[in-house]
Amino acid sequence: MSANPSRGRNVLFRLFILGQLADNLLGGAMAGLKVRPNDFAVLSAIRAFQPVTPSRLAALLGMPATTLSSYLRRLEARRLIRRRPNPDDGRSSLLEVTKTGDRHTVSAYPALQGSVARVHERLDYSPRELDLALDRLEDAMRAVLSTRVEPSRPGGSTRRPGPRARRRGR
Numbered sequence: 001m002s003a004n005p006s007r008g009r010n011v012l013f014r015l016f017i018l019g020q021l022a023d024n025l026l027g028g029a030m031a032g033l034k035v036r037p038n039d040f041a042v043l044s045a046i047r048a049f050q051p052v053t054p055s056r057l058a059a060l061l062g063m064p065a066t067t068l069s070s071y072l073r074r075l076e077a078r079r080l081i082r083r084r085p086n087p088d089d090g091r092s093s094l095l096e097v098t099k100t101g102d103r104h105t106v107s108a109y110p111a112l113q114g115s116v117a118r119v120h121e122r123l124d125y126s127p128r129e130l131d132l133a134l135d136r137l138e139d140a141m142r143a144v145l146s147t148r149v150e151p152s153r154p155g156g157s158t159r160r161p162g163p164r165a166r167r168r169g170r
Helices: 011-029 037-049 054-061 065-077 099-122 127-146 163-168
Strands: 081-085 093-097
Touching (some): 037 065, 093 099
Antiparallel strands (some): 081 093
16 A cells, blocks of 8 residues: 555545546546446446346445436436336336447447546556455445434534424424
8 A cells, every 4th residue: 555644534525526536537538428427337337237127226326216317317318228117026117228328338438448547557556456445445335324323413412493493383
């Protein structure tokens, strides 16, 4: 690992920053393509796991179902994915990438691969070490989310209802 000192920010703030940087890096590399980085990520996941249910896809991506549904509506409107009834569950559907969606996804791979290679060139440790650290971080975050508790307030105080809540309670 690097001998450089830590920047001292909390892990969630660092992840926010890294997400912004990744979006800028990949967005620049994908400029001129017919798919944006976040849509590419969702399309790639559908392509890798198809046919896949929206709930399974949301779990794989670590994304709320409501957020995913916005992506799916946009991708369906552009005819990059299609839904078909799930024969195992009449309440659910299965997602698949269309031929057009497949072409758009495959056309973005060189931009992704080039961006990843550029980042790996700047690391002073192996990409394998990075992958293992990211796997551990993802596992830790999924574990935390699976055992969610109500947030506590500083000093252990409970929140008192504001004036509007008191008026409604009359």
